[in-house]
Amino acid sequence: MASITPLILVGGAGKRLWPLSRESMPKQFVPLLGTQSTYQQTLQRVADSGLFSRPIVATSDAYRFMAEQQAREIGTDVEILVEPMRRDSALAIAAGAAYAAKRGAEAVLALASDHLVIGADEFRAGCREGLEVSRRGGIATFGIPPTEPKTDYGYIRPAGEKIGTALKVAAFVEKPNAQTALRYIAEGLLWNSGNFLFPPRLLLAELARFEPAIAQSAEAAIRDSRTAGNAIFLDKAAFEASPAKSIDYALMERTDKCWVIPARFRWSDLGTWDALLDVGDADSAGNVTDGPVELDHVRNSYIRSDGPLTAVIGVEEVVVVAMGDAVLVGHRSNLPRLKDVVERMTKGKHRAATEHAVMHRPWGSYQDIDRGERFRAKRLSVNPGGKLSLQSHSRRAEHWVVVRGIAEVVLDGTISTLHENESIYIPMGGIHRLMNPGKEQLEVVEVQTGDYLEEDDIVRYEDVYARV
Amino acid sequence: MASITPLILVGGAGKRLWPLSRESMPKQFVPLLGTQSTYQQTLQRVADSGLFSRPIVATSDAYRFMAEQQAREIGTDVEILVEPMRRDSALAIAAGAAYAAKRGAEAVLALASDHLVIGADEFRAGCREGLEVSRRGGIATFGIPPTEPKTDYGYIRPAGEKIGTALKVAAFVEKPNAQTALRYIAEGLLWNSGNFLFPPRLLLAELARFEPAIAQSAEAAIRDSRTAGNAIFLDKAAFEASPAKSIDYALMERTDKCWVIPARFRWSDLGTWDALLDVGDADSAGNVTDGPVELDHVRNSYIRSDGPLTAVIGVEEVVVVAMGDAVLVGHRSNLPRLKDVVERMTKGKHRAATEHAVMHRPWGSYQDIDRGERFRAKRLSVNPGGKLSLQSHSRRAEHWVVVRGIAEVVLDGTISTLHENESIYIPMGGIHRLMNPGKEQLEVVEVQTGDYLEEDDIVRYEDVYARV
Numbered sequence: 001m002a003s004i005t006p007l008i009l010v011g012g013a014g015k016r017l018w019p020l021s022r023e024s025m026p027k028q029f030v031p032l033l034g035t036q037s038t039y040q041q042t043l044q045r046v047a048d049s050g051l052f053s054r055p056i057v058a059t060s061d062a063y064r065f066m067a068e069q070q071a072r073e074i075g076t077d078v079e080i081l082v083e084p085m086r087r088d089s090a091l092a093i094a095a096g097a098a099y100a101a102k103r104g105a106e107a108v109l110a111l112a113s114d115h116l117v118i119g120a121d122e123f124r125a126g127c128r129e130g131l132e133v134s135r136r137g138g139i140a141t142f143g144i145p146p147t148e149p150k151t152d153y154g155y156i157r158p159a160g161e162k163i164g165t166a167l168k169v170a171a172f173v174e175k176p177n178a179q180t181a182l183r184y185i186a187e188g189l190l191w192n193s194g195n196f197l198f199p200p201r202l203l204l205a206e207l208a209r210f211e212p213a214i215a216q217s218a219e220a221a222i223r224d225s226r227t228a229g230n231a232i233f234l235d236k237a238a239f240e241a242s243p244a245k246s247i248d249y250a251l252m253e254r255t256d257k258c259w260v261i262p263a264r265f266r267w268s269d270l271g272t273w274d275a276l277l278d279v280g281d282a283d284s285a286g287n288v289t290d291g292p293v294e295l296d297h298v299r300n301s302y303i304r305s306d307g308p309l310t311a312v313i314g315v316e317e318v319v320v321v322a323m324g325d326a327v328l329v330g331h332r333s334n335l336p337r338l339k340d341v342v343e344r345m346t347k348g349k350h351r352a353a354t355e356h357a358v359m360h361r362p363w364g365s366y367q368d369i370d371r372g373e374r375f376r377a378k379r380l381s382v383n384p385g386g387k388l389s390l391q392s393h394s395r396r397a398e399h400w401v402v403v404r405g406i407a408e409v410v411l412d413g414t415i416s417t418l419h420e421n422e423s424i425y426i427p428m429g430g431i432h433r434l435m436n437p438g439k440e441q442l443e444v445v446e447v448q449t450g451d452y453l454e455e456d457d458i459v460r461y462e463d464v465y466a467r468v
Numbered sequence: 469m470a471s472i473t474p475l476i477l478v479g480g481a482g483k484r485l486w487p488l489s490r491e492s493m494p495k496q497f498v499p500l501l502g503t504q505s506t507y508q509q510t511l512q513r514v515a516d517s518g519l520f521s522r523p524i525v526a527t528s529d530a531y532r533f534m535a536e537q538q539a540r541e542i543g544t545d546v547e548i549l550v551e552p553m554r555r556d557s558a559l560a561i562a563a564g565a566a567y568a569a570k571r572g573a574e575a576v577l578a579l580a581s582d583h584l585v586i587g588a589d590e591f592r593a594g595c596r597e598g599l600e601v602s603r604r605g606g607i608a609t610f611g612i613p614p615t616e617p618k619t620d621y622g623y624i625r626p627a628g629e630k631i632g633t634a635l636k637v638a639a640f641v642e643k644p645n646a647q648t649a650l651r652y653i654a655e656g657l658l659w660n661s662g663n664f665l666f667p668p669r670l671l672l673a674e675l676a677r678f679e680p681a682i683a684q685s686a687e688a689a690i691r692d693s694r695t696a697g698n699a700i701f702l703d704k705a706a707f708e709a710s711p712a713k714s715i716d717y718a719l720m721e722r723t724d725k726c727w728v729i730p731a732r733f734r735w736s737d738l739g740t741w742d743a744l745l746d747v748g749d750a751d752s753a754g755n756v757t758d759g760p761v762e763l764d765h766v767r768n769s770y771i772r773s774d775g776p777l778t779a780v781i782g783v784e785e786v787v788v789v790a791m792g793d794a795v796l797v798g799h800r801s802n803l804p805r806l807k808d809v810v811e812r813m814t815k816g817k818h819r820a821a822t823e824h825a826v827m828h829r830p831w832g833s834y835q836d837i838d839r840g841e842r843f844r845a846k847r848l849s850v851n852p853g854g855k856l857s858l859q860s861h862s863r864r865a866e867h868w869v870v871v872r873g874i875a876e877v878v879l880d881g882t883i884s885t886l887h888e889n890e891s892i893y894i895p896m897g898g899i900h901r902l903m904n905p906g907k908e909q910l911e912v913v914e915v916q917t918g919d920y921l922e923e924d925d926i927v928r929y930e931d932v933y934a935r936v
Contacts, residue, residue, distance in 0.1 A: 296809050309820035310795040311809050314802025322795040327778040334782025341764050341779050352777035370837040375871035377913050399869045401915040403843035421917040447869040447913045449889040
């Protein structure tokens with residue numbers, strides 16, 4: 001039987017990777033490297049059913065459908081712990097541990113969903129070592145041998161005692177300045193990757209010693225949870241009762257049961273665009289490129305386009321990320337300022353500061369393709385089995401043209417089936433629903449006309465995703 | 469009666485202002501500054517009917533509809549000399565002179581369509597001085613008092629003789645190196661702006677002395693031209709017989725009849741993006757911005773977005789131009805390389821290297837708004853009175869939704885009138901035509917489905933623009 005239960009943590013907004021990462025679809029769901037998101041790559045990493053059991057994903061209501069859909073896309077079955085609010089990592093991991101314990105898990109592997117790991121075999125070998133630590137009553141953490149004196153990571157100081165290659169932790173230390181970081185490297189300290197493996201009951205017991213309120217909240221959040229399908233909605237009152245602390249601060253820096261496994265895989269937290277330059281395959285001028293880009297006299301730069309033809313001439317040490325609706329140009333040394341800049345653009349009410357062109361919904365996604373004075377055109381993409389709510393609009397009519405797949409349309413009580421190249425007209429006020437009864441994706445071009453064309457002109461009569 | 473006949477020269481592709489300027493719609497037709505194109509601004513500059521008569525526009529077949537439409541947009545009536553091929557400026561100006569002479573013009577003002585002039589009164593005052601020069605048997609050229617030692621302009625050396633403020637030209641000199649340019653400024657030389665005012669018969673007579681083949685070709689091209697509406701199609705054989713030389717090389721550097729008027733207006737040839745930084749209103753950090761951009765620690769840069777939300781952080785002396793389908797990032801000192809880069813991208817078959825998202829047609833314009841495996845969506849914008857060809861497609865069907873204005877549709881011999889929020893289906897093989905019978909713009913969202921969706925799947929049966 002599989003011994004390790006993965007607990008995938010799907011958290012924040014990832015503003016430091018704007019414009020690819022935005023609040024509407026943060027970095028863990030975006031294909032930063034290759035065709036899969038880091039969340040999907042994380043799930044793939046724990047897909048070995050001899051070692052890992054079905055993953056638990058901890059996320060918020062805003063991201064649960066995306067977490068489910070992206071797991072389904074790669075054929076992975078997950079359980080989703082829906083956090084009623086953000087309360088930092090200690091509570092999220094503790095609630096995951098409590099749920100895994102209830103499920104009878106021997107060991108839990110808490111993994112960030114937005115990290116990059118290169119070396120799947122080495123990763124699994126590390127997990128096996130962590131399992132051995134946990135069987136001997138320890139909490140294992142993965143330490144990364146530093147390659148440069150980073151000042152934005154915490155470090156771990158190992159002591160002499162060993163279990164296999166795992167070393168007893170002497171101390172977790174805070175982010176250092178540059179000089180201290182150099183000393184840490186010389187002294188053999190490791191980067192703290194923030195990924196842990198532990199027996200769930202041990203973690204809860206240790207947490208109960210240092211942060212009893214968090215441990216109690218975690219147990220209560222699971223005890224009073226509500227289950228719907230594969231989603232477990234954690235109790236809101238329990239969450240509200242908990243302090244918000246990071247797992248490092250709440251537990252790791254205080255327990256004496258920690259062991260660190262020096263990682264033999266390559267790792268990055270993909271915290272800034274600079275990380276993509278570090279992990280990518282650079283050309284002879286030190287550039288990493290992706291997409292339709294043309295460089296001329298460019299050095300040590302990361303140039304990426306997810307669509308627009310992008311010409312870059314005569315610059316060094318820059319990051320350029322071009323999308324159809326948003327562009328970033330930044331000097332590498334100033335990238336830490338990106339978060340503030342995105343916050344400023346958000347305050348400036350720029351839609352693209354927080355929203356992607358493609359908006360995800362439980363039934364699939366849509367994107368604006370055109371907009372004018374009294375009209376708006378969208379492409380709707382409906383997953384197999386997906387079903388929009390039964391709805392009506394008071395100020396717009398809609399024309400639907402099916403361009404791929406099969407649509408089942410309800411209009412004022414009448415059901416029609418539409419194939420590719422067929423269309424239907426939804427008059428203003430008509431009560432309608434769109435479904436995909438087929439096995440392939442349904443794509444519909446929707447042309448709306450009217451004097452008000454925003455999302456809030458909608459009356460929902462029924463919704464399989466409980467949004468009525 | 470108006471004394472000066474403007475001859476507006478609408479030429480090349482303007483690769484140095486990519487991506488705003490592209491082969492499908494070069495810089496003179498693009499609103500570089502403000503809401504009008506420089507071509508329209510040039511027409512406005514000669515709209516004083518007391519001084520200027522109806523303008524003649526010399527251009528190629530590729531741009532004649534755009535030249536006509538943009539003139540109509542600002543209520544200007546033009547005649548268009550359609551050049552059968554590009555044969556450099558000497559022939560274009562000589563043909564324009566021959567046509568103007570035939571029309572009885574006293575003086576011709578040859579103007580580039582892609583220059584910026586600030587100071588309409590000073591410009592007209594200069595033209596009046598040029599008219600005086602031409603009445604006294606001279607060719608007047610506008611010389612720009614240099615503001616910096618430019619190495620990419622030719623210079624004009626004035627002599628002492630005067631007509632008003634016009635100075636006899638001692639010599640036209642080639643583009644200097646930086647040191648020579650400094651000396652030229654000290655010696656009182658002026659930039660050659662390439663705009664001239666002359667009696668048409670005098671220009672042709674002088675040209676006949678130095679380049680008789682060009683002068684003869686120009687006369688023959690007009691004599692054997694064909695007129696259709698306001699377009700005069702110049703004779704191809706005559707053009708083919710002519711050498712291709714610039715007017716400076718063919719005539720100005722050789723004639724002794726040239727006078728230079730020191731310009732009192734501000735002028736730029738808008739030759740590179742740097743020019744936009746020179747003529748724009750810079751903020752306290754030396755930046756000129758346009759569109760939805762957010763800057764942070766940026767200096768002496770030109771940042772422009774025609775759509776995408778654009779964040780620029782920590783760079784200096786750069787040009788960033790962002791459009792939905794193309795992006796330029798360049799250091800100012802390397803901008804002369806842009807032309808080569810655009811040529812490389814053109815060879816690389818990148819559509820956006822040469823074509824804009826909006827494609828202009830005699831009846832209006834269209835743009836792709838979405839594209840998938842077996843479908844393509846466009847927005848068609850049809851001018852009042854505009855009429856697409858009577859056509860059919862063998863591999864696609866089309867759905868049209870009128871989103872603005874009134875459409876008259878012919879489908880297999882049946883005429884229908886469609887208003888906003890009405891739609892029609894054009895089956896594969898259906899013989900159809902779309903017209904705008906109204907007084908406002910007609911906008912149609914077109915959804916094509918089929919297995920081949922390119923422009924060349926078209927049979928044209930009739931076309932009011934003679935494209936059958």
